[in-house]
Every structure is written in C-alpha cells, then in structure tokens.
Amino acid sequence: FYGCIRAEWLMEDAQACAGDYSAVLHIFDDETGKEIKRAEIDAHVWDFTLSDESPIRTAFGLYSNQLLNAWPNNVDKSHIYENAYNMLLDYRVNCLDLPVDPRSSDAEKYLADPRVNTFRVKYYDINHNLAAHPEWLKKCIFYIVDEPDSNEKISSLMQVAESIRAVYPEFRQVSPFYCSYELNADHTICTEGEPDCDQLCYMAHALQIWCCKLDAFTPRNMFYLNNVSYLESNAQEKRHGTFIDRMKEEVEGGDELWAYVCCTPIEPYANWQLTSDGIETILSFWQCKQYDVTGMLYWCVNFWNVDNVVHDSLKDPLTWPGVYWGDGMLVWGGHEFGLDTTIPSLRLINVRDGIDDYQMLCMLEDLLGEEKADEVISIVSS
Numbered sequence: 178f179y180g181c182i183r184a185e186w187l188m189e190d191a192q193a194c195a196g197d198y199s200a201v202l203h204i205f206d207d208e209t210g211k212e213i214k215r216a217e218i219d220a221h222v223w224d225f226t227l228s229d230e231s232p233i234r235t236a237f238g239l240y241s242n243q244l245l246n247a248w249p250n251n252v253d254k255s256h257i258y259e260n261a262y263n264m265l266l267d268y269r270v271n272c273l274d275l276p277v278d279p280r281s282s283d284a285e286k287y288l289a290d291p292r293v294n295t296f297r298v299k300y301y302d303i304n305h306n307l308a309a310h311p312e313w314l315k316k317c318i319f320y321i322v323d324e325p326d327s328n329e330k331i332s333s334l335m336q337v338a339e340s341i342r343a344v345y346p347e348f349r350q351v352s353p354f355y356c357s358y359e360l361n362a363d364h365t366i367c368t369e370g371e372p373d374c375d376q377l378c379y380m381a382h383a384l385q386i387w388c389c390k391l392d393a394f395t396p397r398n399m400f401y402l403n404n405v406s407y408l409e410s411n412a413q414e415k416r417h418g419t420f421i422d423r424m425k426e427e428v429e430g431g432d433e434l435w436a437y438v439c440c441t442p443i444e445p446y447a448n449w450q451l452t453s454d455g456i457e458t459i460l461s462f463w464q465c466k467q468y469d470v471t472g473m474l475y476w477c478v479n480f481w482n483v484d485n486v487v488h489d490s491l492k493d494p495l496t497w498p499g500v501y502w503g504d505g506m507l508v509w510g511g512h513e514f515g516l517d518t519t520i521p522s523l524r525l526i527n528v529r530d531g532i533d534d535y536q537m538l539c540m541l542e543d544l545l546g547e548e549k550a551d552e553v554i555s556i557v558s559s
Contacts, residue, residue, distance in 0.1 A: 195224035225540065229291045231269050231532055232539045233465060234435070234472035236295045236318065236351075237507075239265070239272040243481045244519070247510035252517070260518035261508070265478070266292050268521060268529040272478075273297040273320065279307060288313040295472070301341050318386060319350040323476075326356055328365045331376065335364070338383035351386035353437045353474060355393075357408055375413050377423060386472065387427055388435040391461060392442040393420055394468045402445050421468065428469065435472030436465055440501040449475075449524050451503030458524050460557060462531030466538045467554045479519065480505030 197219065204214040244261060245254050259276040275296050277283040287293050288310065297320050298307075307313050319341055322334045334352055341348040359372035364379055380387075393408040397419075408420050417423060424434050438448050438461065447457040447464065465473060507528065508519035542550035 192226070193222050195222050197221050227533060227536050231292070231294060231536060232471070233462065233532060233535050234295045234433075235269070235271045235474075235532070236273050236297070236320070236435075236472065237265065237270050237475040238477040239274065240477055240479055241274075243479050244510075247479075247481055248512045248517070252512070254517075257517050261479075264518050264521070265508070265525075266290075268525055269532045270478075270525070270528060271295045279317070288316065301344050314347070317349070319348055320352070321350070322352045324353055324355060325376070325380070326354075326358075331358075331360075331364060331366070331379065334380065334383045349385040349433070350383060351388050351435065351474065352380070352384060353388040353476075354380070355390050355408070355441070357413060359410075359413070375409075375417065377409075377417070377420075381427065384432070386433045386435055387424060388437055388472070388474050389420075389424075390438060390442050390446075391436050391464055391468075392446045394464075404443055404445060406442065425469075433472055434468075434470050435474055436461075436468075436470045437474040437476070439476055440504045449503070449507070449528070450501060451524075455523065455527055458527035459531040459534060462528075462535040463538070463554055464558050466535050466550070467558055475507070477505040478507040478525070479510075481510070 198221075199217060199219045202214075202216045202218055203212055205211065206213050239258070239261060241258050244258060248254055248257060262272050262276045265272055269292070271293055273296070275284055275287050277287070279288070279296060279298055287296070288307075293316060295316055295318060298317055299321075307317065319337070321337050322330055325331045325334045338348075338350055341350065354376070357376040359367040359375050360379055361367045361370075362373040364373075367373075389408065392406045395405060395407055397407070397411075397414065399405050409417075414420075428434050440450075442448060447453070447461040449458045449461070462473070465471075503522075503524070507522050507525040509522060511518050511520045514520070538550050538554065541553065
C-alpha cells in the first residue's frame with residue numbers, strides 16, 4: 178500500500194517542493210455511497226529529483242499476439258501495443274520491441290526519448306537511419322538466442338555473433354544464461370574426460386551483455402541454505418576464478434552485466450512472482466546495485482494464454498502448471514474497463530520503486546562514495 182502511494186503521488190507532481198505534505202483518504206461503499214473509512218496520509222518530499230534517464234537499462238518482453246488477442250475483434254486495435262509500450266515507459270520499463278520499425282522515420286520519437294535506453298533489432302543489417310545516430314546505436318541490442326543450454330544453442334550463439342559482426346562490428350548481443358557447462362575442444366558439452374574450456378570462456382567471444390540470474394552471485398560459503406545454487410562448479414571456480422571476479426573482468430573490458438528472473442530462482446532468492454513478498458521485487462534492484470549489475474531483462478509482461486483464460490485475465494490469477502504463480506505477467510488487459518491499454522500490477526509498481534531506489538543509490542554513491550552506498554545496501558541485502 179505504501180509503495181502505491183509513494184509511486185502514484187510522486188508521478189502526479191514530480192516537481193513538488195521539498196517538505197511535509199498530508200491528505201485525507203476517503204473510502205466509499207459503491208452501493209450505498211456512504212463513507213466507510215477515512216485515513217490521514219503523510220508524506221515527506223526530499224530535496225532532490227530523479228531524472229528521466231534510468232541508470233539501469235531494462236528490456237522486458239511485451240508479446241503482441243497475446244496483447245491484441247485480449248481485446249475483442251470488434252474494437253480498433255491499431256494503438257493498443259503503442260499504448261501498452263508507453264504505459265510501461267511511465268513505469269520506467271523499456272519493452273524489447275519498439276512500437277515501430279527502428280529503421281523507420283517514425284522511430285525517432287522513441288529513440289530520442291531519454292527514457293528509452295534499450296530496444297531490440299531482429300535483423301543483421303542496421304545501416305539505415307540508426308547508423309547516423311551513434312547515441313541511438315548504444316541503445317540497440319541483439320537478443321536472438323535464449324538460454325544456451327544445449328549443443329545446438331551454444332553453436333547457434335556463435336553463428337549469430339559472427340553474422341552480426343560481419344555488418345556491425347560494434348554489436349551488443351545478450352543471451353540470458355543460467356548454467357556454464359564444461360566444453361570439449363569442438364565446443365560441445367563435455368560429458369566425460371578433461372574439458373577444453375567452460376561455457377563462460379566460450380561465450381566471451383559472442384556476448385557483450387552478460388545476463389545471469391541473481392543466484393549466480395551466491396558466495397561459496399552459503400552452502401548451508403536451503404535451495405542454494407551455484408552457476409559454477411568447484412572445479413570451474415578453482416580453474417577460472419569466481420563468477421563475480423570473472424564478470425568484473427568482462428565489464429572492465431567494456432562489456433555490460435545484466436540480470437534476469439523468471440520461474441527461478443526460488444527462495445532464498447528474490448523473485449517477482451505472486452507468491453513472492455512484495456519487497457522482493459524492490460530488493461532485486463538493490464541487489465543489482467550491490468553486484469554492479471546495470472541492466473534487467475524480463476522475458477514477458479503479458480503471458481496471458483496460460484490455461485486458456487486470455488479474456489478473463491483480471492478474474493483469474495493465472496499460473497503456470499506447478500508453482501510459478503504470476504511468472505511472465507506484470508500487466509493486465511484493460512478491455513474489461515473500456516481501456517485500450519494495459520493496467521499495471523502491484524508488482525510492476527514495485528519494479529518502478531526498485532528502479533527509483535537503484536537511481537537513488539547511484540546518487541548516494543556519487544555524493545558520498547561507493548563505500549557508503551554499499552553500507553546502506555548491506556542493511557537489507559547481505
């Protein structure tokens with residue numbers, strides 16, 4: 178409840194003067210019109226302003242087919258994707274795909290928007306209007322291979338990189354990963370004998386954006402926790418170093434470090450599912466700052482076709498088979514309320530609060546130094 182008030186109040190007046198404010202909240206019964214509850218709300222506005230630019234990049238999937246199918250066929254659907262895209266921008270979230278072709282002149286209003294820091298291209302030749310705007314190219318990512326966890330995907334990742342590199346040497350490819358297999362000399366997964374390298378070594382030639390789950394940063398001494406997981410084996414860590422140290426080296430070489438969540442990780446790690454505590458969504462961005470993560474990827478915000486309830490998304494919590502409640506769903510369709518856009522979930526509001534907190538931690542670091550920022554973060558994330 179506090180998060181909703183904080184976010185919505187500040188959205189209404191981002192230029193509010195510093196000081197203390199109060200208001201009275203009235204709650205009325207829909208049927209009788211009688212007031213059933215009132216409460217005084219107090220807020221303190223601090224003397225600083227968050228910029229439109231976010232220091233953490235975001236790339237969230239918005240599935241157009243699921244989105245458009247949630248509205249009846251007798252309504253105009255021409256602006257629904259664009260409206261949903263802009264709604265997410267209001268929550269400081271970038272969708273993977275722009276509402277228009279990035280190569281078209283219509284894309285300028287998005288590419289020049291300071292809130293837009295990431296967009297995906299699905300073709301290799303980008304020598305169009307993008308080439309004339311280096312600042313736009315910095316926002317461009319290639320995301321073609323997802324979770325390379327098989328010989329086919331591992332091979333495809335390198336093939337894609339070589340194809341892009343031929344026409345755009347400065348490309349930045351992301352491929353979210355949750356494992357690091359030992360590999361043979363031919364870069365197939367090693368099942369016996371001595372490996373030639375591991376998957377992280379191999380992907381260094383294909384990736385410029387490293388995107389792992391938050392449990393990848395688990396220190397080796399946390400083994401006593403239930404459900405604890407490690408991306409590297411003991412042997413890999415001894416041979417190549419800790420995952421944190423390896424990522425620091427890649428970032429120092431010019432790469433980016435991102436994170437993502439989906440159906441995993443599970444407790445004791447933070448996630449964004451309906452069964453997760455609300456604070457976990459906000460905390461995940463504190464942990465991003467803790468580990469110098471500068472981007473957050475989320476596979477989909479509107480995966481509504483589970484259990485065939487596309488047209489009833491507000492009446493059914495929607496679940497994957499099993500325990501992954503709410504995975505891939507951060508917005509709801511607004512058609513039942515006569516809207517031609519999506520409606521934010523409480524978790525999406527918490528995402529925005531987490532991004533706000535991330536920016537405030539960056540501001541704190543700029544003002545008082547990294548040690549002070551780490552000290553504040555350690556209060557909520559060890």
